Amino acid sequence: MxxxxxxxxxxxxxxxxxxxxxxxxxxxxxxxxxxxxxxxxxxxxxxxxxxxxxxxxxxxxxxxxxxxxxxxxxxxxxxxxxxxxxxxxxxxxxxxxxxxxxxxxxxxxxxxxxxxxILMVGHTFEYSPAVNELRKLIRNNDLGRIYCFEAIRVNLGLFRQDTNVIWDLAPHDISILLYLLNEKPAGVRVQAHAHIQPRIPDIAHLDLTFASGMTAHIHVSWLHPCKIRRVTVIGDQRMAVYDDTNPAEMLKIYNKGADVHADPIVSYRNGEITIPHIDWVEPLRLECEDFAEAIRTGRQPRANGLVGLEVVRILAAAQQELEHQTRQPLTVVSPAS
Amino acid sequence: MxxxxxxxxxxxxxxxxxxxxxxxxxxxxxxxxxxxxxxxxxxxxxxxxxxxxxxxxxxxxxxxxxxxxxxxxxxxxxxxxxxxxxxxxxxxxxxxxxxxxxxxxxxxxxxxxxxxxILMVGHTFEYSPAVNELRKLIRNNDLGRIYCFEAIRVNLGLFRQDTNVIWDLAPHDISILLYLLNEKPAGVRVQAHAHIQPRIPDIAHLDLTFASGMTAHIHVSWLHPCKIRRVTVIGDQRMAVYDDTNPAEMLKIYNKGADVHADPIVSYRNGEITIPHIDWVEPLRLECEDFAEAIRTGRQPRANGLVGLEVVRILAAAQQELEHQTRQPLTVVSPAS
Amino acid sequence: MxxxxxxxxxxxxxxxxxxxxxxxxxxxxxxxxxxxxxxxxxxxxxxxxxxxxxxxxxxxxxxxxxxxxxxxxxxxxxxxxxxxxxxxxxxxxxxxxxxxxxxxxxxxxxxxxxxxxILMVGHTFEYSPAVNELRKLIRNNDLGRIYCFEAIRVNLGLFRQDTNVIWDLAPHDISILLYLLNEKPAGVRVQAHAHIQPRIPDIAHLDLTFASGMTAHIHVSWLHPCKIRRVTVIGDQRMAVYDDTNPAEMLKIYNKGADVHADPIVSYRNGEITIPHIDWVEPLRLECEDFAEAIRTGRQPRANGLVGLEVVRILAAAQQELEHQTRQPLTVVSPAS
Amino acid sequence: MxxxxxxxxxxxxxxxxxxxxxxxxxxxxxxxxxxxxxxxxxxxxxxxxxxxxxxxxxxxxxxxxxxxxxxxxxxxxxxxxxxxxxxxxxxxxxxxxxxxxxxxxxxxxxxxxxxxxILMVGHTFEYSPAVNELRKLIRNNDLGRIYCFEAIRVNLGLFRQDTNVIWDLAPHDISILLYLLNEKPAGVRVQAHAHIQPRIPDIAHLDLTFASGMTAHIHVSWLHPCKIRRVTVIGDQRMAVYDDTNPAEMLKIYNKGADVHADPIVSYRNGEITIPHIDWVEPLRLECEDFAEAIRTGRQPRANGLVGLEVVRILAAAQQELEHQTRQPLTVVSPAS
Missing domain, CATH: 3.40.50.720 (NAD(P)-binding Rossmann-like Domain)
Structure with a gap:
């Protein structure tokens, strides 16, 4: 070769x-x-x-x-x-x-x-063995119908001057979201604030809605004392937490949920938690392999240009919403009467 | 007596x-x-x-x-x-x-x-020894100027039919926020969704802005696999995490931060973490004592009616924003061209 | 009634x-x-x-x-x-x-x-729902043949003057051991030291051997910065950890092990971890119920006098070994030649 | 150069x-x-x-x-x-x-x-920044007089056929012990068992005594579901836990203790926990640097031959005690009379 x-x-x-x-x-x-x-x-x-x-x-x-x-x-x-x-x-x-x-x-x-x-983008987390195990569970319908996706990615720094925290950190979570769930968001709301550098948001919350009724929330921050990188996927059958900072228990499947019977009766299921064993391979290595294999064989890599474009579409919509919002009045908390 | x-x-x-x-x-x-x-x-x-x-x-x-x-x-x-x-x-x-x-x-x-x-409201967390230790640190300027407050209070259930998750869970975090920080919010944005019961939001994100530039974010949910109750306060000198579910380490003070020098240079401080010893007394007991003492002496209790009113004002503003929002177009993620 | x-x-x-x-x-x-x-x-x-x-x-x-x-x-x-x-x-x-x-x-x-x-002894942990769940797994042969049992029960204090740490804390772990494994130990070795009060050991390690080849180790201490209460049971099919201080994940079953093939080849299995849901009832309440039921019905309670006697036998043997040991030379680390 | x-x-x-x-x-x-x-x-x-x-x-x-x-x-x-x-x-x-x-x-x-x-031995942990921070605290008398040292180093595997678990894993903990505490042990007791391979102990407890009254305990195992690598040092002023598997909180200093007043009164201090920030450098890199610097300058490296000899002395005494023990009757738990 x-x-x-x-x-x-x-x-x-x-x-x-x-x-x-x-x-x-x-x-x-x-x-x-x-x-x-x-x-x-x-x-x-x-x-x-x-x-x-x-x-x-x-x-x-x-x-x-x-x-x-x-x-x-x-x-x-x-x-x-x-x-x-x-x-x-x-x-x-x-x-x-x-x-x-x-x-x-x-x-x-x-x-x-x-x-x-070949055009490929460095969505490393699409190559994480834990993310792929979670994807298998979702595709296999083990979680049931998905209600919502939540991601948090926070730490202290690195504050960048050429971009804000949304463009810096959210691409990871958006690419995980699209890779896991295979549905494109319809709308986006944003809450974002600049605390350290003027006009460069360092904390942001993206809230995404989908045609199916599913919702997604992404919290990214450069201004947090702890390093947290966690994705929660909530289905009507099971719930899963992927914690990228906990190598020994990176993926936890909770066999629990709220069942809606004749409205308005809700009952709760509380079963076991399962932590699958994941054979770990460095995601960056798998990403590089995928790139090299795509070049050799001509087939599209997982994180190909179209996937990269989709992520940019969502980032751009969030940015537009952010700019729109700063020109909008927000609900005022009523002063004491 | x-x-x-x-x-x-x-x-x-x-x-x-x-x-x-x-x-x-x-x-x-x-x-x-x-x-x-x-x-x-x-x-x-x-x-x-x-x-x-x-x-x-x-x-x-x-x-x-x-x-x-x-x-x-x-x-x-x-x-x-x-x-x-x-x-x-x-x-x-x-x-x-x-x-x-x-x-x-x-x-x-x-x-x-x-x-x-005496009119008093059951804001139990204002009586938590950990919250009071954190308040002392903030009042003593140990955290420096406060950039932001973040709270998360999630668990599976209990789904209520007479109220939504904001009115059910956020009073705790709003009362902690007001008690710690002594500044009333100016505006509020909300992201909220109903997944289980129609038109009763079970996951919500409240985003509060303040005249001083401080921001606050509160995430409450009835639909989450884990019980999380955590408040993070981020100052320009130190940061603090109060985790109500970890009795042995309920309050952690992080001596770390991002310092802004001549714009746009940011540098990072990374010092020790301190976990103060907290003499634990059941908050509900202290709340009851405060009520009884207020009756006996005639002085106002900590969580008095005015404090309760202030929390209701913020809840009502959030509710109003939520209703306003459902009549508003949201930013659409552009479809593929 | x-x-x-x-x-x-x-x-x-x-x-x-x-x-x-x-x-x-x-x-x-x-x-x-x-x-x-x-x-x-x-x-x-x-x-x-x-x-x-x-x-x-x-x-x-x-x-x-x-x-x-x-x-x-x-x-x-x-x-x-x-x-x-x-x-x-x-x-x-x-x-x-x-x-x-x-x-x-x-x-x-x-x-x-x-x-x-009715004569009964307050072996509270025999009534812990987590211990009973673990016992069911062992009796059901889910862990396979048991290689060994390890217990650690340490904290700072309470130093007692009327008894040593073995008689104070080890009864819990010995009663758990006997309740789980249904085999009486044949011999015992002890390592114990008195650091705070003269001649009253405050740290001890009990090492028990059994006719079947199984072994057990119990570490108890009054002189430790952390509260640890953990039992590990290691079988040739699965391993289990019961952590009494972690309410959300009190029992973890590890589907892993070392398989011995043609000697001397060892291979490793590394499967999923399972955390069963345990319906929690206060063990002390169940203990009191068992006592009252035994009185009412005349049947023996779980932690009956014979069980209490068995635990005392092992404590007494440990005490005897401890006293024997202090009169025995121990292996000397050779000085520099 | x-x-x-x-x-x-x-x-x-x-x-x-x-x-x-x-x-x-x-x-x-x-x-x-x-x-x-x-x-x-x-x-x-x-x-x-x-x-x-x-x-x-x-x-x-x-x-x-x-x-x-x-x-x-x-x-x-x-x-x-x-x-x-x-x-x-x-x-x-x-x-x-x-x-x-x-x-x-x-x-x-x-x-x-x-x-x-230059003769040097690969005691990597003597080069761990966390171990060195702990050593500074001990030398600076921050922990006070040292009562005892406890180490645990367990995991599943790797079972070796050419050596037992004591010679395989305990060198790490013995070298940490000698490096931290600067006192050589006087005597050693051992509890060790072979579960997987005949006559090759896979679980062992070493108990060391010192002329000063200090004690040390080392628990090593190839047969455990969890990876634990923890050293606890207990002084009369403070206690410290060094957990090598927790990068974010590798060293914790507990300001707590038991104070002995007029015998037999014991009182307890319970102060804050401090987690110093540790600038991390790969210990293996520092070890290699020390070797290269020793060659260049002629000065002795930290983990020099004499240190290596001291560790072997203790391993050999443990081995001797182990062999002696197998020929000794152990205290028998009395059968039912």
Missing amino acids: ETLRFAIIGWGYWGPRLARNLESLPYASVTLIADSNPACQFSPALRHHPRARFTTSVEEVYRSDVDAVVVATPVSTHYTFARAALQHDKHVLVEKPLTASVIEAEELVHLAQERQR | ETLRFAIIGWGYWGPRLARNLESLPYASVTLIADSNPACQFSPALRHHPRARFTTSVEEVYRSDVDAVVVATPVSTHYTFARAALQHDKHVLVEKPLTASVIEAEELVHLAQERQR | ETLRFAIIGWGYWGPRLARNLESLPYASVTLIADSNPACQFSPALRHHPRARFTTSVEEVYRSDVDAVVVATPVSTHYTFARAALQHDKHVLVEKPLTASVIEAEELVHLAQERQR | ETLRFAIIGWGYWGPRLARNLESLPYASVTLIADSNPACQFSPALRHHPRARFTTSVEEVYRSDVDAVVVATPVSTHYTFARAALQHDKHVLVEKPLTASVIEAEELVHLAQERQR
Whole structure:
């Protein structure tokens, strides 16, 4: 099998992680690493890629003989780098979110189709074995009809200046939501506030409604003392909690619920909790494998461009609602009479 | 010291609990227990009050020689029972929320002042030693300027048919919020959904804004697999988490934060976590003591009528926003183009 | 049904708790409470028993018309009070451990048989719904052949001066062990140390061997920062952890194990964890019910005198080993050569 | 600074981990990797060391130009490989425990002194930032006089056939104990049992006594459903728990204790819990740095040969006690009379 050559654009947090995982694939090699900051060439992480060349010129990446390009730069630049790479007939993996606007995402999807190149987005959690186990349960109807989905992803930092907490953290939860539930939201409401940096929300609540009656709520925050990453899926038969920070008990299935009999009688079921054993594989490794396999075989990867576009659509609707809201009066708490 | 005589109206969940705590006060005695359901006279809990008389007639309570009346009935009846008791010159403790509307609460407050009787509301958590320890820290400026308050109170059930989840659970968190932070909210937004019973929201998110720039978020639910009762207060110096379900570590102070220097530079502090020792006393007992002491001395109790009114104001504003919202278009997620 | 009359001897920690639970039985009443300390008559707990008489004379208890006597005094006095009560034809419930020596326990068992009275010991944990659920699993062979039993029961305090930590805390775990596993130990080894009070061990490890090859280990301590109460049962098919301090997840069944194939090949199974739902009833209440039912019907209660004797046998053997050990040389760690 | 060249003997679990950490040091390079199993040359981990040569001949290692040799093989072979490497004037890092007997360890220590080479043992936990924070507290007298040390290190597997659970797991806890407390034990008792493989104990309890009156207890097991790695240090002023499996709260300081006044009065202090922030660095990395720095500067590393010898002394005394014990009658639980 011929070795696939990869270039990385952006040597910050995700670049070295993606490079390490690509490098450990048997038929892949990272041969080119680009970052506009020349200091990156002295980063310790580069020592693990003795065969890779470093460059500050992104043009060199496009002109090189690499098969694929990984774009691990700030979101505002995703579109430009990904488009140029596709135009040079490279396969492209872009960090999440795919782009900063719906129109950009649509154009990339279109371009990838035209050039018959793979376009993929780094929705890592779609590759989590726990998320996939949960998806199997839902698809198998083990939870019954789904009432609602709740996600919380909070921690202290990292405050970014180029984007708000919705665009930074919610792509993870939206991609999990779409991957698990296979229904696109109809409407979105937002509650968001900027506490640390003016006009850059650092805490946000997204509330999504669906045609089926299902609801979803996503709470993201850069301003919280604890690291919490938890998804709760509530069905009429069972409920499930996926806690990404608890390796020993990442997925819990609660056999409990509220049964509605002749209205208005509600009764409660309270059964056992099950914690399935999950064979753990690093999601980032599976993501890199999926990218490499997609390139080799031509089939679409799980987190393909269309999925990335769908996530951007929801982020953009949330952003629009947020801007609309700031021009709207809100209900006032009546003063003492 | 003369013994105070108490009557209980409503022998459901809270009635027996309040009776037991009043009875254990050295100078108090429960002498009359009323419930419209005659079967209550055979409840095992009555065996602990061998000196108390049981009646199905609330009129008997008003005409009796009791000094004070505890109203532990569904919220829609609070106003009627409390008003009648005040009109008969009884001191009154009403379960939370004080009433089902602002106008009712205002009238009760007014009536209690006129009759010079104590009017108190069962905001139990204002008497939690952990909440009071947290309040001391905030008042002492240990957390610094407060950015935001977050509360979550979820569990499976109990689904009620006479009220929604906001009126049922949020009074606890709103009363904690007001007690801790001493600032009244200016506006409220709501996200709420009814999954189990038509038109009775069982999951809700309240988002409150304040003149100072502080924000608050309250998440309440009857439809959740886990019992979570947690309040997070985030200051610019420290952050605190009060977890009511973890007796050994009910309050955690995180010495961490994000410091804003010359905009836009943010740096992070990450110091120790402190878990103060809290001498535990049952909050319900302290609540009952406060009621009895207020009657004896004439001073206002902590959770007095004005506090109860303030909580009802916020609940009513949330309800109004909820009804307004259902007539409003929400932002639509754009369909694929 | 005629009401059973109970007397309590000893109004310290357990006396009021047992009285409250007996009182709440429909056909039982606590009519007499004895303690040598006259100050006990002013204890708030007495207020809950308005129909009971208080006395400082234990003779009054023997001569009274009560049907049964609860002995809730220090262990050194159990034998004397229980014997006298049996000799006056009272049924007797003694707090754990039954007595301070094997010979005393044997005599009480014999006397109860002779007088045809119920003799019971307060092994509360035999009445825990979680312990009973675990017992069902073991009896049902769900765990397979049992390799070993491990118990830990530690906390800070309460340091006692009349007994050591083995006699104070280990009766709980020994009674759980015997109740779960139905095999009596053959031998015992002990590691115990006195850190706070001279010659009164406050930390101890009991190691028990059984004819079947099964082993058991019990760790008890008065000198530990955390409250831990946990029992682990390891079978060749499944393993179970019963954590008495975690109400939401008191029993966890681990479907995992090490399988021995052709020696020396070991392979590992790693399956799901199951947390059964347990309908909780206060164990002390069930214990009191069992006592009252045994009196009414004449059948032996679960924690009967023979069970209490068996626990005392093991405590006495541990004590003997401990005393033997202090006269034995222990292996010396070789000094530097 | 000249680059140090390292060879690894043994490419199993620890070999690749040590190689990766040595390689990431700026002035170190792994140039030779030896394993008797030729299949190791195809291991994926070798891909991260493109500059290293693989060999099945350990002689090649001795004759090579490497400065230092890492011995990461089964314990029975430690002595032979380490001695040969020292005789060829290589610095040597041996995985724990240093050797399988005291006499072997003494000879290695002597040989290293004679040849003026560094001899180090892989006591990784001495390099844990949490252990070092705890050591600072103890040395600073924050815990007061130390009453006792307790360690538990249990999990399911890995069952080994060449050694028992004491030699496999206890070296970690013994090295932590000696590093924290700076006092050598005087005597040792053991409780150990073989459940899975005949005559190879898989569960063991070591009980150590010290001249000062301090005691220590170490519980190790291959046969447990949960992964627990916890050290508790109990002083007369404060108590500390170091939980290696809880990254967010690895070290907890409990300001509580039992104070002995005029004997026999004991009172209790119950203050706050403090969780210091610990800047985390991978202990294995710090261990590798210490080895490299010791080679460069000639000073002794923290986990030097003498420390390794001390741990082997205690393991050997435990083994001797274990063998002695199997020939000793144990206290028999009296049968029913």
